[in-house]
Amino acid sequence: MKRxxxxxxxxxxxxxxxxxxxxxxxxxxxxxxFCNLGETFSCDLVNKSAFSEVxxxxxxxxxxxxYLALFAxxxxxIQFSPPHDGRGSKxxxxxxxxxxxxLFTASLIGFAFSAYLTYIELFxxxxxxxxxxASQAIILAITALTGMAWKRIPFPxxxxxxxxxxxxxxxxxxxxxxxFYRCDACGKIVQAKTSCCVFCDYGDRxxxxxx
Numbered sequence: 001m002k003r004x005x006x007x008x009x010x011x012x013x014x015x016x017x018x019x020x021x022x023x024x025x026x027x028x029x030x031x032x033x034f035c036n037l038g039e040t041f042s043c044d045l046v047n048k049s050a051f052s053e054v055x056x057x058x059x060x061x062x063x064x065x066x067y068l069a070l071f072a073x074x075x076x077x078i079q080f081s082p083p084h085d086g087r088g089s090k091x092x093x094x095x096x097x098x099x100x101x102x103l104f105t106a107s108l109i110g111f112a113f114s115a116y117l118t119y120i121e122l123f124x125x126x127x128x129x130x131x132x133x134a135s136q137a138i139i140l141a142i143t144a145l146t147g148m149a150w151k152r153i154p155f156p157x158x159x160x161x162x163x164x165x166x167x168x169x170x171x172x173x174x175x176x177x178x179x180f181y182r183c184d185a186c187g188k189i190v191q192a193k194t195s196c197c198v199f200c201d202y203g204d205r206x207x208x209x210x211x
Contacts, residue, residue: 004149005078008103008142012071015138019063022047022131026058035130046129051120059117063135066110070142073103077149100150107143114139157203163188172199172207 025033026047035043046052052059080096114136121128155172159181166185172178177197180189192198199207 001149001152002078002081004145004152005074005081008145008149009071009074009078011138011142011145012067012074015067015135015142016064016071018131018134018138019060019067022060022129022135023058023064025131026052026060033131037130040127041130042127043129043131045127046121046125046132049125051117051125060131066106067138070103070106070110073099073106077103097150097153100146100153104143104146104150107139107146110139111143155205157199157205157207159190159198159202160204161186161188161190162202163190170199170203172203172205177207 021033022043025035025043030044030048033043033047035041039045047060054062077096077099080099117132118136121132156169157172158167158169160167161183164183164186166183168184170181178192178199179197180191181198182189190198190202193201197207199205
């Protein structure tokens, strides 16, 4: 999970860099950018067209703001990553889940906007901006990875030991059941009473496999 989030952060930072160069190219003299490779692949034709601004704001500037927001959200999700032993506060898990939800929604909006710009490039302007293609690839990767991370978010549950009554938090694994666990307080092995798992019997949150 954390590696995925770090990858998303790196991609968002790369998006800021690409958008920053595109913003410079938007105001630079004609032919100044490296990505003017002809009539088909021309940053000038796309990035200096009437479609390069939204209400007077350069699309590249919107890209910078968007990628910075994605970068900040990803850092927040990393901050609330649960420890490797599967424990941690429910508040931390819940906060990370909420941040990833916002991050995924924002990346979907960015991807939809990018798809619209791609349509404009191909069917209205008739030229392709290399910088735009790079940004489109970045936002597509961020959207896919964010969806993957959101799907893998851990689900915490508080287990109550039937022997001593002590509680402890544990992460519900996805795709399998846990038939027993060791109580940290009394050291006894707690077996599941049903055919499912200890989370269904002793947890305040049931496992998604059995329910």
